[in-house]
Amino acid sequence: MFGNLVENVWGWGWAQWPATIPRPNEFWAQGIGAIIGISLIVYLWSREQHFKFISDVATEVSQIVWPTRAETRAATVVVVIITLICSGILWLMDTFWSQATSWLYEL
Numbered sequence: 001m002f003g004n005l006v007e008n009v010w011g012w013g014w015a016q017w018p019a020t021i022p023r024p025n026e027f028w029a030q031g032i033g034a035i036i037g038i039s040l041i042v043y044l045w046s047r048e049q050h051f052k053f054i055s056d057v058a059t060e061v062s063q064i065v066w067p068t069r070a071e072t073r074a075a076t077v078v079v080v081i082i083t084l085i086c087s088g089i090l091w092l093m094d095t096f097w098s099q100a101t102s103w104l105y106e107l
Helices: 002-016 027-048 047-063 069-106
Strands: none
Touching: 027 047
16 A cells, blocks of 8 residues: 555656656555555554554454444435435425525516
8 A cells, every 4th residue: 555655656656757767667666655654664663652543443443343244235225215315305495496486577
C-alpha cells in the first residue's frame, strides 16, 4: 500500500522534471514505501499513548455485531421503499406547487 503511494507520488514528481532525467526504478519506489510504512508502524507501536489507542480500537472493533444477510436484505428493502415513498411525496408536492405558481402567474 505504502509502496504504491510512494510510487505514484514519485512518478508524478518525476513527470515535473525535465525529460533528460531518467525515471527511477519501480523497485526502489516500493522499497522506500515499505521502509516508510515499517518505520511508521514501529514508531506508533513504541509510543504508549498510540499503542493504547490502537488496542482500544481493536477491542471495540472486535465487539461489533455484524448483521446477518437476511437482516441486511430486510434493511435494504425498507430503505428502498422509504426512498420511493419520499420521492413520490416530493414529486406530488413539486407538481402541486408548479401548477399553483403557474395558475398565479396567469392571473
